[in-house]
Amino acid sequence: MNRAEMLSRAREREKIWDFVIIGGGATGIGCAVDAASRGFSVLLLEQNDFGKGTSSRSTKLVHGGVRYLAQGNLSLVHEALKERGLLLKNAEHLVHKQAFIVPVYSFFDKFFYGAGLKIYNILSGKLGFGKSEILSKDEMISRLPDVKIEGLKGGILYFDGQFDDARLLMDLAKTAVENGATILNYAEFFGFAKNLSVIDGVNFQDLETGEKFTVKTKAVINATGAFCDSVRKLSDESSQKIIAPSQGIHLVFDKKFLPSNSALMIPKTSDGRVLFAIPWHKHALFGTTDTEISSAEFEPKAQEKEIEFILENAKNYFENPPKREDILSIFVGIRPLVKSINAKNTSKLSRDHTIEIDESNLLTITGGKWTTYRRMAEDAINQAIKLNGLAEKKCVTENLKIHETSEDFPSEKLNEDLIVFVVKHEMARTVEDVLARRMRTLFLNAKLALEFAPRVAEIMAKELGKDETWIAKQIKIFNHTAENYLPR
Helix, strand or coil, X not given: CCHHHHHHHHCCCCCEEEEEEECCCHHHHHHHHHHHHCXXXXXXXXXXXXXXXXXXXXXXXXXXXXXXXXCCCHHHHHHHHHHHHHHHHHCCCCCEEEEXXXXXXXXXXXXXXXXXXXXXXXXXXXXXXXXXEEECHHHXXXXXXXXXXXXXXXEEEEEEEECCHHHHHHHHHHHHHHCCCEEECCEEEEEEEEECCEEEEEEEEECCCXXXXXXXXXXXXXXXXXXXXXXXXXXXXXXXXXXXXXXXEEEEEEHHHCCCCCEEEECCCCCCCCEEEEEECCEEEEECCCEECCCCCCCCCCCHHHHHHHHHHHHCCECCCCCHHHCCEEEEEEECCECXXXXXXXXXXXXXXXXXXXXXCEEEEEECCHXXXXXXXXXXXXXXXXXXXXXCCCXXXXXXXXXXXXXXXXXXXXXXXXXXXXXXXXXXXXXXXXXXXXXXXXXXXXXXXXXXXXXXXXXXXXXXXXXXXXXXXHHXXXXXXXXXXXXX
16 A cells, blocks of 8 residues: 555546545545445545544454443344344454353342343344343452442443454555555545536645645535534535534553453442443553544544543443553544534434535535444445445445454554555655554553654655655654553
8 A cells, every 4th residue: 555656546637536535534544445346536635644533442342331231222133233243244354252241239139230231232133242140249340450449339241343443444444455446544634526516626735745636526414523524514504504513532450450350340420421441462451431522623622521520430340550650641532523413422422423415416425433433334335336436346244354454553663664564565654653542552651652752763764765854744743642541
């Protein structure tokens, strides 16, 4: 996957693309895989790096959503559980079964959560990950040695999926390219071309060279997630905002704070949310929150109350809970929740996806979650085919194996060969690309990532033909970005 080659393909001036997709997160890359694997010509544009936003900042779960089960949204849970099973089948190198345990401190909760998770299993059908079990107090302590013992009545064991979001996204990008798609990061969309009020072209700029492009296309998909309203506005100035963004934070600690291969699921926190403590890449990940925000940012910041919320709730379930000084990294993701006039707060808004088509034939797809990216893409491409009179071609992604990258990711060691590989074959262009989304170091240990940054910049500069000025600028930019991942 070479960026120079991708750019060369985009320069084919006479070409009319079947699809131009704006946005290089899970939904956009998923749409590129779907359309390209059907045989359509596809150009995908991402103004930053692939997965820069929400798609690299998830809770790392492939799941049906036990919280949606409690809300009674059985159809959403059923669909997500099916997609969970397909992801395990098609990306078994990155998706694996994960044991989760729900500690219970009353016999009523033991029955209530036990019954609910039995329904969860039933809804997964043939694609189930394993049966749930009722655990005694001793069994609970054996599986989670640090669980709070006072008042403990036992627990519920169930299974869900876990993955590395940014790594899966990169392998999906490679899958799209292998099926003929052209994908570009650091390619900023800035406007539409129209014929009789219908979009027939897209304007974008290569941010590395400053070169501007106008490409012709039969269909455009806006898959920019929490930022979709700004793209919609460029198509229709009168369009009203449909996104009510919220943010969720995650705290990363040393593995000693979760001395188990099982994850902990707290079914009801002080604000009614579900909270997880999950083993991830030899660390412990705690999250998440749900905080309404006024607007989406590319580098959202954790609020003090969010950090305190996770730390305080952890105290209720661990004998030796982590403290603020134990935080290795903080990362924040934005949820592109679709507005509802009936919901008074963002935690009650639907996580299901929404497709909107405006009068210029711009198709916007937003909402949803990582687990259902494939189904979202299938829906979007099906709608775009009908809308734009394209040839009917059947979706094949249910049984499409996702590219498997053989290199050893992530890495908390400074591996020069790995850095060269991601520059050459994964379109990494900045120090942040490498340390945040290719190696995952920034998400696991922000201080360590800061130590690595100068050497990473030197290795990249040699490979990209950059000078000392570029190196100094990259280090400065990365240091500024990393501040958001450090506890204050």
